[in-house]
Amino acid sequence: MNRKSVIMLVILAAFLAIPLVDSNQYHIYMLDRALLNAMIASGLVALTGLAGQMSLGHAAFYGIGAYASAIVTKTFGVPVIVGVISAAVLCLVIGMLLSIPSFKLSGFYLSLVTISFGNIVWTVIVNWYSLTGGSLGLLGIQPIRIAGRAITRTEFFYLAAAVLALIYFVTTRMARSYIGRGLRAVRDDEMAAETAGIDTKRLKLLVFSLSAIYAGIAGALYAHLSTFLSPESFVQAESANFVAMSVVGGIRHMLGGTIGGLAVTMIPEMLRVKGWEIYYLMGSSLAILVLVIMLPNGLAPSFEKFIDRLAGIDRKSGKRQVK
Amino acid sequence: MLSIWIQNAVSGVAIGLLYGLIGLGVVLFFQTTNLLNFAHISSAMLGAYLCYMFNVTLHLPFVLAMVLAIILVACYGLLLKRFVYEPLAKREGGRLEFIIATMMLSVFLLNAVIVLWGGVPKPFPNVFGDPAKPLIIGSVAIQTHSLWVLGYVTVFVIALQSFFTKTMTGKSLRAVAQNQGAARLMGIDVEKMLTISFMLSTGITALAGILLAPAYFVSLDLGGGIIGIKGFAAAVVGRMNKPYVALLGGVLIGLAENFVVLYASSVYRDVITFAFLILFLVVRKKAEV
Numbered sequence: 001m002n003r004k005s006v007i008m009l010v011i012l013a014a015f016l017a018i019p020l021v022d023s024n025q026y027h028i029y030m031l032d033r034a035l036l037n038a039m040i041a042s043g044l045v046a047l048t049g050l051a052g053q054m055s056l057g058h059a060a061f062y063g064i065g066a067y068a069s070a071i072v073t074k075t076f077g078v079p080v081i082v083g084v085i086s087a088a089v090l091c092l093v094i095g096m097l098l099s100i101p102s103f104k105l106s107g108f109y110l111s112l113v114t115i116s117f118g119n120i121v122w123t124v125i126v127n128w129y130s131l132t133g134g135s136l137g138l139l140g141i142q143p144i145r146i147a148g149r150a151i152t153r154t155e156f157f158y159l160a161a162a163v164l165a166l167i168y169f170v171t172t173r174m175a176r177s178y179i180g181r182g183l184r185a186v187r188d189d190e191m192a193a194e195t196a197g198i199d200t201k202r203l204k205l206l207v208f209s210l211s212a213i214y215a216g217i218a219g220a221l222y223a224h225l226s227t228f229l230s231p232e233s234f235v236q237a238e239s240a241n242f243v244a245m246s247v248v249g250g251i252r253h254m255l256g257g258t259i260g261g262l263a264v265t266m267i268p269e270m271l272r273v274k275g276w277e278i279y280y281l282m283g284s285s286l287a288i289l290v291l292v293i294m295l296p297n298g299l300a301p302s303f304e305k306f307i308d309r310l311a312g313i314d315r316k317s318g319k320r321q322v323k
Numbered sequence: 324m325l326s327i328w329i330q331n332a333v334s335g336v337a338i339g340l341l342y343g344l345i346g347l348g349v350v351l352f353f354q355t356t357n358l359l360n361f362a363h364i365s366s367a368m369l370g371a372y373l374c375y376m377f378n379v380t381l382h383l384p385f386v387l388a389m390v391l392a393i394i395l396v397a398c399y400g401l402l403l404k405r406f407v408y409e410p411l412a413k414r415e416g417g418r419l420e421f422i423i424a425t426m427m428l429s430v431f432l433l434n435a436v437i438v439l440w441g442g443v444p445k446p447f448p449n450v451f452g453d454p455a456k457p458l459i460i461g462s463v464a465i466q467t468h469s470l471w472v473l474g475y476v477t478v479f480v481i482a483l484q485s486f487f488t489k490t491m492t493g494k495s496l497r498a499v500a501q502n503q504g505a506a507r508l509m510g511i512d513v514e515k516m517l518t519i520s521f522m523l524s525t526g527i528t529a530l531a532g533i534l535l536a537p538a539y540f541v542s543l544d545l546g547g548g549i550i551g552i553k554g555f556a557a558a559v560v561g562r563m564n565k566p567y568v569a570l571l572g573g574v575l576i577g578l579a580e581n582f583v584v585l586y587a588s589s590v591y592r593d594v595i596t597f598a599f600l601i602l603f604l605v606v607r608k609k610a611e612v
Contacts (some may be wrong), residue, residue: 048419054419054422056422057515101601101604101605104605105604107418108359108418109340109604111359111422112552112555112559112600112604113600113601113604113605115552115597115602116552116596116597116598116600117597117601118596119552119593119594119597120594120598121548123591123593123594127590175515176364207571236548237430238360238424239425240423240427240430243419243422244423244426244427246420247420247423249435251419253376264406265333278434278437278438279434279438281430281434282434282435282438285428285430285431285434286427286431287428288423288427289407289424289427289428289431292411292416292423292427293406293407293410293411293416293420293422294410294414295416296411296414296415296416296417296420298352
């Protein structure tokens with residue numbers, strides 16, 4: 001075990017210890033939300049950073065996952081885990097469908113299609129009263145239970161951290177396999193990739209459904225965390241926020257989703273100073289804007305550089321960054 | 324029945340022309356920079372609010388207020404280039420970074436407007452005639468607003484066309500849009516043309532925003548996204564390179580919207596735009612940007 005892994009583990013342990021030290025329930029709730037956002041941003045890092053496909057409609061998958069799990073557990077009385085799995089399956093199918101336009105479109109046109117998709121899903125959520133409760137929202141969703149009692153927010157934190165770790169593991173493994181190499185080839189030059197015998201359609205299908213599953217799982221967990229859903233959580237601005245997370249974190253870096261998800265969820269909360277409530281959204285969007293302009297590569301590469309320096313690693317030989 | 328048809332067609336064309344105007348701004352911007360500005364629609368909101376401020380709060384005559392508002396928004400376009408586009412270009416930020424930066428900019432401007440003017444929609448003064456007193460021809464009632472819009476857009480398009488074909492700046496701008504490298508070799512100041520296209524696209528959108536205000540009120544809806552996406556849809560119809568086809572695309576969207584409201588439900592008014600976008604993008608043969 002080298003010094004770098006030791007430092008990484010220390011930072012990880014310090015992060016995981018936050019709920020044990022800080023007993024403010026609101027802070028822990030925001031950390032829970034940050035972890036869920038990090039899951040979605042990780043999916044977008046795989047989708048955009050690795051495969052070069054743009055999606056500005058991921059709030060739709062977040063919403064589909066949330067409503068699917070909530071409705072399944074409510075109507076059939078099945079345990080939460082069944083709800084989460086059904087949310088993931090539904091998002092998988094819809095993610096596959098959304099990958100079809102990407103066979104032909106790229107760049108801005110693809111982002112416009114995904115925006116339309118997000119808005120259509122949102123309109124359906126708002127207007128399908130009998131299923132989703134419309135703009136009134138969906139009440140009384142069962143919380144996650146352990147040994148017969150609902151779990152606390154601290155326990156949810158560790159559950160979400162474990163799921164995020166799993167997502168990180170899967171994404172990193174994938175990025176280093178032949179799939180990841182194929183995806184990077186698609187990103188850099190699609191025609192060349194096709195000529196080299198890479199099935200670009202299959203890879204796009206795969207990466208779209210993967211990021212959709214991540215967002216679906218995050219949505220399902222969110223439904224059982226808050227036990228109340230309203231369409232307001234899944235508006236278009238949220239999709240933009242998710243992409244902002246992945247860009248702020250570092251779209252080409254495997255840790256980008258995690259760091260960006262945490263940072264972008266926390267920045268507005270830190271600016272929520274008493275007496276300045278009307279300015280905090282202005283301030284936070286400006287902060288993110290400045291971050292994107294100043295650090296187009298994201299926070300994660302700078303973070304890694306900083307750790308390398310702490311560990312005294314020569315950046316050339318010790319680099320294990322997925323690129 | 325026919326009179327309802329005509330009424331809907333006229334108001335659809337009028338609103339559609341304004342979507343088209345926004346799309347025209349998108350196309351002009353895309354042609355020179357090869358980028359999409361997701362804060363594009365914020366210019367419409369800024370234009371409407373500034374015009375409201377000059378006209379209602381400061382009691383300036385409407386036309387003067389409108390011109391001042393458009394000039395100020397064009398200056399905002401200058402700031403946009405200086406503080407968002409140039410730093411990003413210098414650090415080799417790609418399209419995605421520009422998208423996110425402009426999206427955050429639009430959130431920022433939305434909240435800035437909330438801080439400055441509050442979030443409550445304000446009624447626009449009846450400078451285009453009283454909506455309760457439409458022009459009545461036979462059994463057809465036509466909003467005077469629609470006629471004013473038709474007039475303004477016609478004058479504007481003629482002015483724009485002569486700018487592009489008669490003046491040296493307009494010609495240079497078209498050259499830059501066609502081929503930046505060749506334009507630079509011909510001695511055209513590409514940097515200056517980029518600045519002009521920033522100012523032109525934000526100014527046009529401000530005009531569209533001011534003319535939209537009687538229909539949408541002076542409200543945050545003008546900067547809130549859906550109208551912006553309608554502008555993008557119009558630009559997509561114009562394939563991102565034909566400004567006047569974009570104008571026509573906007574008219575198509577406006578008409579489709581109005582007739583959907585007439586025959587189906589107002590709930591699905593906005594869905595039309597998205598269906599339009601997906602249809603135009605997916606069905607069309609070649610689509611590369």
